[in-house]
Amino acid sequence: MDMPEERPAGLDSPWAVRAIKLMSRVQVRVFRLTGGRVGNMWRVGAGWRKPVPTLLLDHVGRKSGTRFTTPLLYLRDGSGAEERLVVVGSQGGLPHHPQWYRNLLASPDTTVHLPREARRVHARVAGPEERAALWPRLVDLYADFEKYARWTDREIPVVVLEPR
Numbered sequence: 001m002d003m004p005e006e007r008p009a010g011l012d013s014p015w016a017v018r019a020i021k022l023m024s025r026v027q028v029r030v031f032r033l034t035g036g037r038v039g040n041m042w043r044v045g046a047g048w049r050k051p052v053p054t055l056l057l058d059h060v061g062r063k064s065g066t067r068f069t070t071p072l073l074y075l076r077d078g079s080g081a082e083e084r085l086v087v088v089g090s091q092g093g094l095p096h097h098p099q100w101y102r103n104l105l106a107s108p109d110t111t112v113h114l115p116r117e118a119r120r121v122h123a124r125v126a127g128p129e130e131r132a133a134l135w136p137r138l139v140d141l142y143a144d145f146e147k148y149a150r151w152t153d154r155e156i157p158v159v160v161l162e163p164r
Helices: 014-033 099-106 128-141 144-151
Strands: 052-060 067-073 075-077 084-088 109-114 117-125 158-163
Touching: 014 052, 014 067, 052 084, 052 099, 067 084, 067 099, 075 128, 084 128, 128 144, 128 158
Parallel strands: none
Antiparallel strands: 052 067, 052 109, 075 084, 084 158, 109 117, 117 158
């Protein structure tokens, strides 16, 4: 169940992108139907041996104004009322930033859904020093982030979701 070390051929084909979107829609639907009891852990690739927590991120299309929801792996940073959540715009190592990332740049105030909890958050891109401190923790959370970074020429963004 491990991800390959080298970038898979056809990773950025329209079929791969469609498959990712379909799997995301299914995960969002199951998460919502069960209140997050099912669909709150990622068990693919490195997540097979070490499942990773998943949240649902609401975002508004920067061009369309349409509301979208995307499941994302996340890292908890801090505790209590000041706890931040950190997400990664890896998109499985694809060559372009994910739509949710570009949407958050345009409208950073949003809501995330955790099991039995919704949080209002403000999204911001981690600066270079903060990213350097968070990246090893993110790779420890989900080792395949490191592979995704090797598979693409872009710098994978790290996004901090702060309480608001």
